[in-house]
Amino acid sequence: MNTLPETLRRLRNERSVTQEQVGEAILVSGSLIAAFEQGRLVPQSDTARRLDEFLGSGKRIQQLAAEAAEAREQARERRRLAQAAWFRPWTQLEESATTLRYYELGVIPGLLQTEDYARSVLDSGLRGAREIEEQLAVRMERQAVVLDREDPPVCVFMMDIGAVRSAHPTIAKAQLERLLAESERYRTFVHVVPDGVGMHPGRSVSFALASLDNGGLAGYVEDLFEGRVITDSPRVTGLDRAWHSINALALNVFQTRDLIRGMVRAL
Structure with missing residues (x-):
């Protein structure tokens, strides 16, 4: 058939x-x-x-x-069940959100990772080859669900310059080119927080925020052991304020593309 x-x-x-x-x-x-x-x-x-x-x-x-x-x-x-139980509530929010905002301190956001970069993140020496490939498939599916649907959410990805520099030299060029391509995608915006901006709330934590079609706002934070969705109003407000304070220090989308293009040329 x-x-x-x-x-x-x-x-x-x-x-x-x-x-x-x-x-x-x-x-x-x-x-x-x-x-x-x-x-x-x-x-x-x-x-x-x-x-x-x-x-x-x-x-x-x-x-x-x-x-x-x-x-x-x-x-x-089946892939959702392969995710850690504590991560599933956030992926469900990703699938229904109207706007998603991510701030990453040390790595490229998962939704923007190439397969090689994602594999390098997952291959920490603590997972076997089969588990790595299973988790990689889950991550790639998550990207498709959020970014490739017909009516995608507005996605704003903000990352520290250290995250942009995190890829191993053998995979860095492809990952940087992926960032450039994604920055041109419909409803997708990529920003980098450059060197020399001083201290800010994102120096110690990565986090994400999801705006929902009912007007609600939820946050997500993660530590070494697990992640959790934040719905308590004062804490969500705190994350939202932290986002805006970091965003005020970030390069705009055009400056970000120029920075990444320069990094690609240097490789």
Whole structure:
């Protein structure tokens, strides 16, 4: 039986139209059509309906999309169960948040890590090869769930310059190029806190904040042993204030890109 990506490619080729033309016809980007054809994403129901209408395929794409979405959800649940129990509440918030803000002191944020960089973070000498690969798959799936969905949240990634410099030289260039690419992504903003800004609340801790569609705000902090979601109003307010005080010291998105491009050229 033909898969959804195969069916989409075949129907598009039969009509002799490009991915960009399909996207324009159904009011999405050509890159999103490419993601469907590569199997990286599954069309939502309304998008699948518009694809069927444009490609004249009855309800075939809607049926395949529903089957693919169910299979993906089952696989996602298996991967979710492979996550540490204390981390699952935060990933659930990531999947439903309208805005996500991350501050990282020592490493590139997990949602922006290349596979090689993520593997180097996970390979601390305390995990076996199988566990590393399982956790790596979970992390890559998490990236796709948050960043690649049709209506992604606004994501603001702020990191200390030490985090940007953290990659081993053999993988640094690819990771820096990934940061540049992500900084150009729709609704994604990348900032670096440079050297010489003095003391600030982020000198001792990394944290994240999620704005929810009900107007709520939740935070997340992590230590050596586990992480925890923060919902207590005074503490969430404290994290929010800390975020703004650090953000005031960060380079803007254009300065950040210039800095990272310079680091890439130096490698």
